[in-house]
Amino acid sequence: xxxxxxxxxxxxxxxxxxxxxxxxxxxxxxxxxxxxxxxxxxxxxxxxxxxxxxxxxxxxxxxxxxxxxxxxxxxxxxxxxxxxxxxxxxxxxxxxxxxxxxxxxxxxxxxxxxxxxxxxxxxxxxxxxxxxxxxxxxxxxxxxxxxxxxxxxxxxxxxxxxxxxxxxxxxxxxxxxxxxxxxxxxxxxxxxxxxxxxxxxxxxxxxxxxxxxxxxxxxxxxxxxxxxxxxxxxxxxxxxxxxxxxxxxxxxxxxxxxxxxxxxxxxxxxxxxxxxxxxxxxxxxxxxxxxxxxxxxxxxxxxxxxxxxxxxxxxxxxxxxxxxxxxxxxxxxxxxxxxxxxxxxxxxxxxxxxxxxxxxxxxxxxxxxxxxxxxxxxxxxxxxxxxxxxxxxxxxxxxxxxxxxxxxxxxxxxxxxxxxxxxxxxxxxxxxxxxxxxxxxxx
Amino acid sequence: xxxxxxxxxxxxxxxxxxxxxxxxxxxxxxxxxxxxxxxxxxxxxxxxxxxxxxxxxxxxxxxxxxxxxxxxxxxxxxxxxxxxxxxxxxxxxxxxxxxxxxxxxxxxxxxxxxxxxxxxxxxxxxxxxxxxxxxxxxxxxxxxxxxxxxxxxxxxxxxxxxxxxxxxxxxxxxxxxxxxxxxxxxxxxxxxxxxxxxxxxxxxxxxxxxxxxxxxxxxxxxxxxxxxxxxxxxxxxxxxxxxxxxxxxxxxxxxxxxxxxxxxxxxxxxxxxxxxxxxxxxxxxxxxxxxxxxxxxxxxxxxxxxxxxxxxxxxxxxxxxxxxxxxxxxxxxxxxxxxxxxxxxxxxxxxxxxxxxxxxxxxxxxxxxxxxxxxxxxxxxxxxxxxxxxxxxxxx
Numbered sequence: 047x048x049x050x051x052x053x054x055x056x057x058x059x060x061x062x063x064x065x066x067x068x069x070x071x072x073x074x075x076x077x078x079x080x081x082x083x084x085x086x087x088x089x090x091x092x093x094x095x096x097x098x099x100x101x102x103x104x105x106x107x108x109x110x111x112x113x114x115x116x117x118x119x120x121x122x123x124x125x126x127x128x129x130x131x132x133x134x135x136x137x138x139x140x141x142x143x144x145x146x147x148x149x150x151x152x153x154x155x156x157x158x159x160x161x162x163x164x165x166x167x168x169x170x171x172x173x174x175x176x177x178x179x180x181x182x183x184x185x186x187x188x189x190x191x192x193x194x195x196x197x198x199x200x201x202x203x204x205x206x207x208x209x210x211x212x213x214x215x216x217x218x219x220x221x222x223x224x225x226x227x228x229x230x231x232x233x234x235x236x237x238x239x240x241x242x243x244x245x246x247x248x249x250x251x252x253x254x255x256x257x258x259x260x261x262x263x264x265x266x267x268x269x270x271x272x273x274x275x276x277x278x279x280x281x282x283x284x285x286x287x288x289x290x291x292x293x294x295x296x297x298x299x300x301x302x303x304x305x306x307x308x309x310x311x312x313x314x315x316x317x318x319x320x321x322x323x324x325x326x327x328x329x330x331x332x333x334x335x336x337x338x339x340x341x342x343x344x345x346x347x348x349x350x351x352x353x354x355x356x357x358x359x360x361x362x363x364x365x366x367x368x369x370x371x372x373x374x375x376x377x378x379x380x381x382x383x384x385x386x387x388x389x390x391x392x393x394x395x396x397x398x399x400x401x402x403x404x405x406x407x408x409x410x411x412x413x414x415x416x417x418x419x420x421x422x423x424x425x426x427x428x429x430x431x432x433x434x435x436x437x438x439x440x441x442x443x444x445x446x447x448x449x450x451x452x453x454x455x456x457x458x459x460x461x462x463x464x465x466x467x468x469x470x471x472x473x474x475x476x477x478x479x480x481x482x483x484x485x486x487x488x489x
Numbered sequence: 490x491x492x493x494x495x496x497x498x499x500x501x502x503x504x505x506x507x508x509x510x511x512x513x514x515x516x517x518x519x520x521x522x523x524x525x526x527x528x529x530x531x532x533x534x535x536x537x538x539x540x541x542x543x544x545x546x547x548x549x550x551x552x553x554x555x556x557x558x559x560x561x562x563x564x565x566x567x568x569x570x571x572x573x574x575x576x577x578x579x580x581x582x583x584x585x586x587x588x589x590x591x592x593x594x595x596x597x598x599x600x601x602x603x604x605x606x607x608x609x610x611x612x613x614x615x616x617x618x619x620x621x622x623x624x625x626x627x628x629x630x631x632x633x634x635x636x637x638x639x640x641x642x643x644x645x646x647x648x649x650x651x652x653x654x655x656x657x658x659x660x661x662x663x664x665x666x667x668x669x670x671x672x673x674x675x676x677x678x679x680x681x682x683x684x685x686x687x688x689x690x691x692x693x694x695x696x697x698x699x700x701x702x703x704x705x706x707x708x709x710x711x712x713x714x715x716x717x718x719x720x721x722x723x724x725x726x727x728x729x730x731x732x733x734x735x736x737x738x739x740x741x742x743x744x745x746x747x748x749x750x751x752x753x754x755x756x757x758x759x760x761x762x763x764x765x766x767x768x769x770x771x772x773x774x775x776x777x778x779x780x781x782x783x784x785x786x787x788x789x790x791x792x793x794x795x796x797x798x799x800x801x802x803x804x805x806x807x808x809x810x811x812x813x814x815x816x817x818x819x820x821x822x823x824x825x826x827x828x829x830x831x832x833x834x835x836x837x838x839x840x841x842x843x844x845x846x847x848x849x850x851x852x853x854x855x856x857x858x859x860x861x862x863x864x865x866x867x868x869x870x871x872x873x874x875x876x877x878x879x880x881x882x883x884x885x
Contacts, residue, residue, distance in 0.1 A: 114619025171639040193607035194696035210705030216661030231757035255679040280631035340656035476644025
């Protein structure tokens with residue numbers, strides 16, 4: 047395994063009386079002081095938590111656009127937030143704003159429009175979408191065949207200036223930076239379905255370096271449009287259980303047949319423990335450790351022995367100075383694809399051994415679907431709520447257990463349990479693996 | 490500005506990989522610059538122009554044809570340049586080091602299938618009728634998605650070269666290139682990482698990207714000129730890839746690696762550009778935080794040629810008028826995410842070779858100098874957002 051802390055460099059020694067402000071590696075302890083979330087289940091922590099622990103599904107038949115000719119016609123769309131004209135990028139921005147507003151509001155850090163730290167944003171890749179492309183085509187006045195030369199001739203002169211700004215990769219983060227007054231250059235990160243977790247990791251690292259006392263970590267995804275659905279469909283990654291949307295996402299079940307795309311956003315306000323305590327902030331939990339590792343095996347599939355996944359979890363444990371038996375709960379990546387769920391188990395067994403059967407595991411994706419770039423932060427919020435309420439949300443649709451994955455998946459109903467520490471996993475195309483470890487108590 | 494931390498380790502640049510319109514590798518690039526060569530194609534995309542990628546022998550860095558087929562041009566450019574950087578650092582086949590090498594890639598998105606888009610637009614298959622869905626389902630190649638996903642350049646570098654310590658992809662045009670270098674540097678300087686591969690790739694020969702920049706009025710048209718002589722005319726996109734290997738001094742010395750330069754500091758800022766002078770004032774702030782002794786420095790800038798941004802940068806440079814300046818965009822075109830890493834790469838190369846690249850400018854801003862400065866500041870000012878600077882020093 048790769049020990050991320052092997053270095054001959056020692057950080058500065060703790061000051062007298064401040065030892066408890068630092069972790070076992072002598073770095074500032076990073077705490078959460080604000081959380082926000084929006085998913086297909088609803089807006090805000092209260093509504094989401096209520097529905098999540100009641101085992102409700104947010105998956106439904108897509109109504110936003112025609113699904114004629116598509117193999118998959120279901121998703122976890124967010125239809126209660128309207129964006130006109132529809133654009134996935136604009137929806138992603140709006141969702142991020144809502145989640146960030148809730149998180150910053152709860153933390154009461156800084157002043158309105160003046161957040162005292164940088165923004166790290168997990169975001170799906172951005173490109174010009176079909177309605178805009180069609181609009182430029184119409185503006186060309188061309189009645190016959192249209193190619194990019196036609197579009198190029200029609201796109202100049204300033205009338206499509208908004209298209210340029212909207213479809214720059216940096217525009218969503220820039221607008222959030224302006225709205226919340228975050229400091230410095232906002233960073234947008236894409237590590238596929240681990241993007242949210244990477245955004246948190248970047249914030250944790252910045253605080254540990256002493257660059258800042260606070261960071262706003264947001265992740266968002268509003269990707270449900272025809273082309274995005276088609277792209278995942280063509281890779282045979284999506285559930286086609288169109289007749290029964292609420293039962294379509296079945297992580298760890300024998301009859302799982304793919305993930306369900308979903309929208310949402312999550313936000314965390316991170317602060318150094320010292321800064322949070324000195325301003326008397328309520329501490330909602332600790333980000334105790336972050337682990338990552340890239341898999342070199344394949345563009346979409348993990349290495350068959352699961353070792354990169356295992357080493358990613360081990361890196362998180364090392365970073366948190368914890369042993370595997372200290373993990374009380376795993377908030378699984380659990381996408382409901384055949385490959386992911388099996389490999390997550392294989393990786394976990396390599397780390398936890400037989401002990402893995404004693405650890406409750408649940409996949410939020412059984413209810414909210416796979417929120418892709420947003421999943422890492424949304425599921426970190428749910429992990430922290432699990433620690434706060436001492437109540438584990440269920441994995442729904444677990445009717446036919448996969449005997450090859452003997453996790454304790456907390457089927458159907460939420461479970462009350464003593465949960466001091468949780469691990470949240472995120473894995474993505476391109477060999478992306480990130481594991482986060484969260485604790486309720488500071489010490 | 491975010492507060493600067495105080496304790497830091499020395500960071501070296503020990504590997505550089507560059508491919509561009511001027512060729513591949515450090516020798517070819519250096520020679521082309523010394524000769525003042527510019528490779529700009531004014532015909533293929535007329536009235537627009539691009540700096541096309543020089544021909545690469547892909548097999549030398551991406552040996553498996555299967556890997557080459559799975560990528561589109563921007564990924565091949567980046568994977569190739571990353572291989573050159575690892576080779577330059579002497580860690581290309583060192584599995585032990587590669588397995589703990591951290592990677593940050595600054596990326597846009599991959600190429601679209603222009604023929605499919607054109608056929609759909611021509612057929613007027615719109616979303617309302619569902620005809621769009623059928624065309625997309627039938628016409629899109631399944632693997633194209635993986636060539637479009639931003640983080641799959643990093644994914645391909647992991648697969649082809651075995652870089653697996655970590656893999657992060659930053660998005661956001663020029664700013665992503667600055668922040669990728671900044672975070673990779675900061676992690677090493679503050680003990681969170683020992684060795685990192687950081688960089689970006691850009692395919693400028695793409696009509697869908699020309700279209701995006703045309704919407705904003707940023708494409709240089711008709712006449713080619715150096716960055717300082719464009720009067721806000723914008724930029725000519727360029728193709729190229731730039732990767733750097735950053736390493737803690739102790740890690741580099743332990744394995745006997747020689748540095749191109751010392752990376753002393755990397756800073757970035759954010760100007761909303763809503764107020765005239767905003768960019769200039771951010772640049773002054775960044776400059777102050779680098780604590781540069783002016784008489785010993787040169788500036789390599791990633792300036793774009795975009796109207797307001799480059800005018801403000803020019804005003805900043807005029808306020809520091811004694812410092813020799815080189816704009817890399819005049820020779821290479823605009824490589825977006827890769828432009829700041831390019832300025833940094835050329836700055837490092839210049840320090841290691843003890844010579845600045847010659848001026849490429851008729852406006853009088855770039856002047857010939859006799860004495861080689863001991864420090865070079867790389868500056869990035871994105872066409873729409875993104876300001877950053879890095880301070881390089883010669884290692885004696």
